[in-house]
Amino acid sequence: MSSPIDFNSKTILITGGAGFIGSRLAHYFQRNYPKARVIVFDCFRSGETFPHGNLVSFGHYKNLLGFSGEVICGSINRSEDLARLHDYRFDYIFHQAAISDTRVYNQEIVIQTNVNAFADILALAKKDRATVVYASSAATYGSQPSPQTIGKERPENPYGYSKYAMDQLANRFSRDNPDLSVTGLRYFNAYGAGEFYKAKTASMVLQLGHQILSGTAPRLFEHSDKIMRDFVYIDDVIQANIKACQPKKTGVYNVGTGIARSFQDIADILQRELGTDLGTDYFPNPYTGYQMHTQADISLTQRYLDYQPEFTLEKGIKAYLPEIKRLFTEENNEPV
Numbered sequence: 001m002s003s004p005i006d007f008n009s010k011t012i013l014i015t016g017g018a019g020f021i022g023s024r025l026a027h028y029f030q031r032n033y034p035k036a037r038v039i040v041f042d043c044f045r046s047g048e049t050f051p052h053g054n055l056v057s058f059g060h061y062k063n064l065l066g067f068s069g070e071v072i073c074g075s076i077n078r079s080e081d082l083a084r085l086h087d088y089r090f091d092y093i094f095h096q097a098a099i100s101d102t103r104v105y106n107q108e109i110v111i112q113t114n115v116n117a118f119a120d121i122l123a124l125a126k127k128d129r130a131t132v133v134y135a136s137s138a139a140t141y142g143s144q145p146s147p148q149t150i151g152k153e154r155p156e157n158p159y160g161y162s163k164y165a166m167d168q169l170a171n172r173f174s175r176d177n178p179d180l181s182v183t184g185l186r187y188f189n190a191y192g193a194g195e196f197y198k199a200k201t202a203s204m205v206l207q208l209g210h211q212i213l214s215g216t217a218p219r220l221f222e223h224s225d226k227i228m229r230d231f232v233y234i235d236d237v238i239q240a241n242i243k244a245c246q247p248k249k250t251g252v253y254n255v256g257t258g259i260a261r262s263f264q265d266i267a268d269i270l271q272r273e274l275g276t277d278l279g280t281d282y283f284p285n286p287y288t289g290y291q292m293h294t295q296a297d298i299s300l301t302q303r304y305l306d307y308q309p310e311f312t313l314e315k316g317i318k319a320y321l322p323e324i325k326r327l328f329t330e331e332n333n334e335p336v
C-alpha cells in the first residue's frame with residue numbers, strides 16, 4: 001500500500017462542489033489538509049427546472065456552510081466561465097459537476113453537460129498536468145445482471161450513456177497522455193450528509209427517514225423486499241476519491257459495498273433505529289423496465305485502489321441519522 005498523499009500545499013479544484021459529493025470532498029480537504037487551496041466551481045441552482053419538474057442543477061450554498069475555500073459560480077458549459085480556472089495551476093481535479101438526475105431525457109443538454117464539458121476539464125488538466133478523478137456511474141450498466149462488472153456496460157438512458165461516453169473519452173485521453181492520471185469512479189447508490197438539496201433525487205435513506213420522522217408509514221413500491229441496490233455511504237465514496245489520487249490509478253472503478261440490499265431493508269433499519277412500528281405503505285411501481293438488482297463488483301477497486309468499504313447499510317444509516325433528524329427539524333423538510 002502506498003503512503004497517503006499529503007494534500008497540504010496542493011491546489012485542488014472541485015467541480016460540482018456545491019452538490020452532494022463535491023461539497024463533502026471540499027469539507028474533507030479543509031478538515032484534513034488545512035493548508036490545501038481548495039476551489040469549488042459550481043453553477044449552483046437558479047430555480048430553472050426541467051419539464052419533469054426537477055431543478056436543472058442542485059448546487060446549494062448551504063452545502064458549503066463552514067467551508068472557507070474559494071467558490072466560483074460558473075457553468076462547465078460556458079467557456080468564459082471555465083476561462084476563470086486558467087488563473088490557477090491545479091494539482092488535483094475532482095470532477096463532480098454534471099446533470100446528476102437520471103430522469104433527464106433531453107439528450108442535448110445531458111451530453112453537452114456531462115460529456116462535452118468533460119473534454120474541456122481534461123484539457124485544463126492537461127495544461128496543468130493535474131491528476132483527475134471524475135464521477136462516472138453505475139447507470140453505465142443499465143440492467144446488466146449483478147454483479148455489475150467493468151467492461152459489461154449497456155446504458156439505458158441518456159444519463160447512463162453520457163457517463164459511459166465520459167469513460168471512453170477518459171480512456172482515449174489516457175492513451176494520448178500516458179503520463180497523466182485520469183480515474184473514473186462508478187458510484188452506485190450514494191447516500192449521506194449533503195444530499196438533502198437534491199430533493200426528489202436524494203437517496204431513499206433520507207426520503208424514508210423523513211417520512212418516518214413525520215409519523216407516516218414509509219412509502220415503497222410493491223415487492224420492495226426484492227428490489228435491490230448497492231447503497232454506498234458517503235464516507236466510502238470519499239475514501240475511493242482519495243485513493244484514486246495515488247499515482248498510476250488510471251482506469252474506471254466501481255464504488256459500492258459489493259453487497260445488494262433491498263429498499264425494504266432501508267425502511268426496516270430506519271424504523272428499528274427510530275423506534276417506530278409504522279408498517280409500510282406499498283404502491284404499484286409506475287416504471288416499466290425498472291432496474292431490480294444492482295451490486296457492484298468491487299474486486300478491481302479493492303485490488304488496484306486498495307478500497308475497502310467500511311459502512312454496511314446498518315452502520316451508514318446509524319451514522320447518518322443525526323443529520324437526517326437535524327434536517328427534519330431545522331430545514332422543515334423543505335429543500336428549497
Ligand SMILES: NC(=O)c1ccc[n+]([C@@H]2O[C@H](COP(=O)([O-])OP(=O)(O)OC[C@H]3O[C@@H](n4cnc5c(N)ncnc54)[C@H](O)[C@@H]3O)[C@@H](O)[C@H]2O)c1
Pocket residue numbers: 015016017018019020021022041042043044045056057058059060074075076077095096097098099100101113135136137138139186187188189190191198
Ligand atoms: N449520488 C449518487 O448516488 C451518484 C451515483 C452515480 C454517479 N453520481 C455522479 O456523481 C457526481 C456528483 O453527484 P451528486 O450526487 O453529488 O449530485 P449533485 O447534483 O448534488 O451534484 C452535482 C453538482 O454539479 C453542479 N452542476 C450541474 N451542472 C453544472 C454545470 N453546468 N456547471 C457547473 N456545475 C454544475 C450542480 O449544481 C451540483 O452542485 C455527478 O457527476 C453524478 O452524476 C452520483
